[in-house]
């Protein structure tokens with residue numbers, strides 16, 4: 001029986017070094033060669049646990065499957081182009097004032113730490129005209 005903490009550790013290392021967004025299936029594909037006894041449900045459970053503890057973020061980037069990413073020390077957000085699917089990273093400073101405002105206005109504590117905004121990038125807008 002594989003210890004779930006081992007799986008979590010491997011997931012954190014993977015997401016840390018690749019610095020990318022992975023679907024659960026991609027995480028599993030990366031882990032399998034290193035942890036041959038791992039199975040998809042173990043990966044799902046580990047991802048869920050890491051998400052709940054706030055160590056990784058889970059986002060719907062419009063690709064059909066949610067993606068997981070390391071939260072790290074500096075939170076960030078993304079603009080996702082619906083034309084060319086290019087992903088732009090936004091600094092937290094841009095979004096934080098909105099979060100602060102929402103928390104004050106609604107007496108809410110937001111747990112979203114990875115905001116995805118959909119739209120069309122400059123290039124797609126240019127070629128559409």
Ligand SMILES: [Zn+2]
Pocket residue numbers: 021069076077078114
């Ligand atoms: Zn991200």
Ligand SMILES: [Zn+2]
Pocket residue numbers: 081082083084085086120121122123124
């Ligand atoms: Zn685009």
